[in-house]
Amino acid sequence: MAAQTTGDITDALMADSVWTDADLDAHGIPRWSVPFVTIGGGIGSFAMVDALRVAGVDPSAMLVLSDLDAPTETYEHLATNSQIPDHERLRSDSGSVLDCLWGWPGYALREAITKRRPGPVWQVATEPILSEYFTPQAGQVYQSVHREAARIGWHTMLRKGVVRTVRKRAGGDYFVLFTPEPGTAPTKRVAIHARFVHLAVGYPGVRFLPDLQAYRETYDDYRSVVNAYEPHNHVYEEMLRRPTTVLVRGSGIVASRVLQRIIDDREQHGAQTQIIHLFRSYPQGWQGDSRMFRRPSRRGWTYQAFNFPKASWGGQLRYQLEGLEGEERVAFIDAVGGTNTAPRRDWQRQLEEGARDGFYTQALGTVDAVEPAKGSTRVATTIRTPTDGIGVLEADFILDATGLEAEIEEHRVLRDLLEHGGAGRNVKGRLDVERNFEVRGTAHGDGRMYASGSITLGGYYAGVDSFLGLQHAALQIQGALASQGFSRRLGALRSTSQWLKWARNVAP
Numbered sequence: 001m002a003a004q005t006t007g008d009i010t011d012a013l014m015a016d017s018v019w020t021d022a023d024l025d026a027h028g029i030p031r032w033s034v035p036f037v038t039i040g041g042g043i044g045s046f047a048m049v050d051a052l053r054v055a056g057v058d059p060s061a062m063l064v065l066s067d068l069d070a071p072t073e074t075y076e077h078l079a080t081n082s083q084i085p086d087h088e089r090l091r092s093d094s095g096s097v098l099d100c101l102w103g104w105p106g107y108a109l110r111e112a113i114t115k116r117r118p119g120p121v122w123q124v125a126t127e128p129i130l131s132e133y134f135t136p137q138a139g140q141v142y143q144s145v146h147r148e149a150a151r152i153g154w155h156t157m158l159r160k161g162v163v164r165t166v167r168k169r170a171g172g173d174y175f176v177l178f179t180p181e182p183g184t185a186p187t188k189r190v191a192i193h194a195r196f197v198h199l200a201v202g203y204p205g206v207r208f209l210p211d212l213q214a215y216r217e218t219y220d221d222y223r224s225v226v227n228a229y230e231p232h233n234h235v236y237e238e239m240l241r242r243p244t245t246v247l248v249r250g251s252g253i254v255a256s257r258v259l260q261r262i263i264d265d266r267e268q269h270g271a272q273t274q275i276i277h278l279f280r281s282y283p284q285g286w287q288g289d290s291r292m293f294r295r296p297s298r299r300g301w302t303y304q305a306f307n308f309p310k311a312s313w314g315g316q317l318r319y320q321l322e323g324l325e326g327e328e329r330v331a332f333i334d335a336v337g338g339t340n341t342a343p344r345r346d347w348q349r350q351l352e353e354g355a356r357d358g359f360y361t362q363a364l365g366t367v368d369a370v371e372p373a374k375g376s377t378r379v380a381t382t383i384r385t386p387t388d389g390i391g392v393l394e395a396d397f398i399l400d401a402t403g404l405e406a407e408i409e410e411h412r413v414l415r416d417l418l419e420h421g422g423a424g425r426n427v428k429g430r431l432d433v434e435r436n437f438e439v440r441g442t443a444h445g446d447g448r449m450y451a452s453g454s455i456t457l458g459g460y461y462a463g464v465d466s467f468l469g470l471q472h473a474a475l476q477i478q479g480a481l482a483s484q485g486f487s488r489r490l491g492a493l494r495s496t497s498q499w500l501k502w503a504r505n506v507a508p
């Protein structure tokens, strides 16, 4: 291999699936050594490192490689864009406490204490029969994560930058090729030699509906057609300035939130917005097998408190899924998940009033074309209705709240793992992991690679992209690492003493 001293990679190096120490020396890429690395630095990495710290791992044994300053940063960005500011409520329950592995005290009790009112405790005690499920305010979750991050020494483990690739190291373990933030390392790249690698890179990307993406590219119009996950405040500002029509696509939780925002602006600030809500399918009545679970659909919306039924996280649905393989597993995950939203009374009332007063109308059909409307600045969506009729829906803005996730190979590190690392895909096309979240096919000597988050959907656990799911994965991985001697086991005594430390905000 040609000798270089710049810290740059070469095509020849990237073509090799296994790297030697000498390869890196020849490229002038310095080697750092640490037993455990987590890639991503978001909520999944946070849950992982938190579990390991509680299980007695010293911060000096771990590195967090991330483009973020705080673990909640990407989450906050996506939540804020999809109209969940700090004071709005999220979609997980009181016990999904990200900062506290034990789940107690939950967010409801904490809110009751902070606000000195018993309402949240009453709500959580009577949910879901007398009250709706309690869900925490976004800001409360962020603050509690920041506190826990400080307690476990997150910032001493964090190295800011971008991971380029993970490769097997000749003789065992891995090299994580990392581009540190400018000015923080002597060379452009460093290679981190680690025995354990954890991938928590979040969504590989947000994908647009193909017809909307085609419109944006063809007409270079990124203003009228927007995705709910990208910044789109100009849409709400324009709705306040003049009467507008907006076409909303999607019927999940994000669609609920953007519709609520639009109608709040009508109710509270006098906006004159007309809403057309386009559905591709229009479920009605009960869905699912009543022996396992079922959920109601009404006026095109399917209602379920959380994105999966609660029993998927820790009840009988979890154990049922753990025993399924192949197509059966896909069918099960699709049946209990799929597109659904929370049955909240406030937004159901708004939509009922909107339908009655004529500012919220629904349309059903598949999209044939999206193009500029003739003779106006609007965008025209041509749809084919279920009876094969043609309809044209004109709107000033199209808001895509379908929340499509990109394929895993659109993420450079994951694509590389599929090509060079031995990783494979599961039945849903995501990263294939074992029940303990080890990435199948990537074990190398003593080295083990694990993954958590949405990139593992399709495995043996449904709610992987949730606070509780990320904590579940973290505990499974921690257990696997404990059996390899990297951390202690979390038995009753250690767990109790650690909870006491957590309660006193003392380092683990």
Ligand SMILES: Cc1cc2nc3c(=O)[nH]c(=O)nc-3n(C[C@H](O)[C@H](O)[C@H](O)COP(=O)(O)OP(=O)(O)OC[C@H]3O[C@@H](n4cnc5c(N)ncnc54)[C@H](O)[C@@H]3O)c2cc1C
Pocket (backbone or CB within 6 Å): 039, 040, 041, 042, 043, 044, 045, 065, 066, 067, 068, 071, 074, 075, 078, 079, 082, 090, 091, 092, 096, 161, 162, 163, 164, 200, 201, 202, 203, 413, 452, 453, 454, 465, 466, 467, 468, 470
């Ligand atoms: C709007 C929204 C609301 C949600 N609400 C809830 C809720 O109420 N309750 C619930 O339980 N769950 C909720 N979720 C689901 C889940 O909890 C979040 O998606 C969570 O952020 C997932 O954590 P993560 O670590 O997988 O990804 P993230 O938190 O997104 O972190 C991944 C990070 O990795 C970084 N990264 C990627 N590649 C690299 C690389 N090569 N080098 C360095 N860094 C890299 C990314 O930039 C990103 O910052 C919600 C999700 C969204 C999008």
